[in-house]
Amino acid sequence: MPDLNGVTVHPDCRHFRGDLPCRPNKEHGYVCQGCPVYSPVQQRILIIKLGAIGDVIRTTPLLRRLRQEYPNAFITWLTHTPAILPATDGPDEVLKFELSSIVQLQGRQFDLLFNLDKDKEAGALLNSISATQKFGYALRPHDGVVWPQNELANHKFLTGVFDQLSLENQKPYVQEIFELCGFEFQGEEYVFDTHADKGYQWPMLPAAGRRIGLNTGCGDRWTTRLWSDEKWVSLIQQLQHAGYQPVLLGGTAEDERNQRLHTATGAVYPGTFPLPQFINLVYQMDLVVTQVTMAMHISIALRKPTVLMNNIFNPYEFDLYGRGQIVQPNRECVCFYRGTCKLGTSCMEELSAEKVFAAVQESLSV
Template sequence: MEVQPAKAKPTSQPPRFSPPLTPCNVPVRRCPVSREEASHRILIMRVGANGDILMGTPLLSALRQAYPTAHLTWLADFKHLEAIDANPYIDELIGWDDRYWKRTLRKLRYPLWLWRALGFRRELRRRGYDIFISFQPEEWPTVLYGVGAATTIGIFDTFRRFNRAARTSPLSRRYRYAYTDSDLPPHRTDQYLLSLRALGLPQPSDKRMQLGYTEQDAAAVSRFLAQNHLPSGARFVVVAPQTTWPTRNWPPERYVEVVDALARQGDRVVVVGNSPRPRPRRKRGAEHDEEFRDVVQEVAAGLQSPPIVAQDALTFRQLAALIDRAALVISGDTGPMHMAAALDTPYVSLFGPTAPEWYAPQAGRGIALAHPVPCGPCDQKFCRNEARDHRCMRLITPSEVLRATDSLLNAEPLLKS
């Protein structure tokens, strides 16, 4: 049964300050005093994507452990805000419309951009942050320079990797502490935790991610499951076949083989994902055909039994509530893998152009499958080997995935902490 897509969000919004939501699935540990009375006022910036934001949440628990009365603020893009807006440690959120700022610059509206950027900066300075931590590329957060923080920390991995820079950008000198490629450990979470070194704090032993959802989200998922004739307590598996990079997608026909095998052994499967975004005119050719494939529908169409498809039907937090009830999650290197680990749901993740030692969750119950290839891990959105055959993903077989799912589904159940 397919569910009607959720309503689209506004396309342009000014920056907005808002309080966090109260999660129903994790205990809350927020600042017990007002922002003005807080021992530290810390602003953290990572606008997206969802998985990257979740990999930054172990830093929040470490900061809260070290500074119980600190006021923690996180700036994220509106479309990724649900990854952090019910976090149990966050005291304030700043919603940011990245598309608006970029569109303003593309249209050469420099005076308007500058006027609004300066106004936003004045508001940040008024709030008196004393620590600013940026996980964005070096040349990205221009609008946030000069927020008035005495301690500024920058983690600059993304700029170096994607722009193939041979040196650090001069803009990194505007940070008191700047960490670049030569300083960075392989895993994204460990990179973010370098911020603790700059603050003179120890590295945490617990690197679990945190993800909250509300009672309203849980109720929406209960209705969704009831509509699809899944009774409360019934075992089901969540399959997320689509990622934002074509190179991270496992072939749809192999997902079909796995889902059909699970159905034969009596497991219900919920296929989740979003529709491809509208295709710009400038993106033509076979390479971009892969980028805009509707993998979710390809998987659903190939299944022998009618599937439960939740495409565009659940918000991010509702998906979290669904995953929290699932017996298992199967996905590529994408958000649902991190969500499962954060919610202590077993997962099987499929890695190709990226390496598990970079992005696989450092805590949680899961199995990361990967095969070494001469051209990888390339960390590229499009396959660049001579055959363009995505061999790193195709080397993962359905039988491997089914063995991993069987080992997790048949493991002794553990209590979620």
């Protein structure tokens, strides 16, 4: 190990900062010479997963495999949404996608680099950051097209550029990501923070009865997924009649709808909250009914039984880990990944509240 002016320094230690004293030095006064928590890093790994919050959440099972395969690795994750990644059991370093992060990453050397996004900026980063092995997607310099870095990425790439192949795909997203990185998916769960240590209190939630979280929105990109107020009211009333406690969930976009549903049925509506508090609210549920949304990913990550209402996506894409069910309209959807319905009226209106209610009961009886 190098000495600086006769002082031993361990820059290979996972605790070493370089610009500031490390935590063991601050908290215990340890120095590198004879440090009892010295932990040399054997591999440095970079994950580039910028994407939406839900996509970042559902990529976290990869952390479990990387920790198993490389127990002494230092894992860095670059993303648009660093706050969603857990502090415990998460990456060693989380960087927000911004110029300062990009500059320093381009000055470093990694053993493994995984770029899991087909965004051009992510592909350009794979090209420009030094790594012994690279996986995922690169940017072709001569035409600016994102392209598989190696054949492991071919399957996931092709299902993203041809609807026909996407419809035929029977691999869940997590399995595709694992294979892209050279691993066999073995049911690894998400790595996620319940935020139970934040002291959130929920006095408005029913103390008795099984709480059924109803996430009533679907975002504004693919509104063909929306379920009508009438359907939600019918489901709520069936749940209440059976002794369940429905709880309305959502963000600011769903606030008006949830206020209406609360008025019509008396179902509990706690309101809207910052993301960590919302995650902890979902943690209080016994089961969650949702569309394909961020709340779906949160529910799966929290290991809650999930009843997923789906129409425009390939159902094989979603792995509920044996907890819950995917329910779809009886009529086949013809609007694959479309934001508007080609037939004028979304097939979601043909998904009955009775079918969703039956899925809730079956999922809770397992």
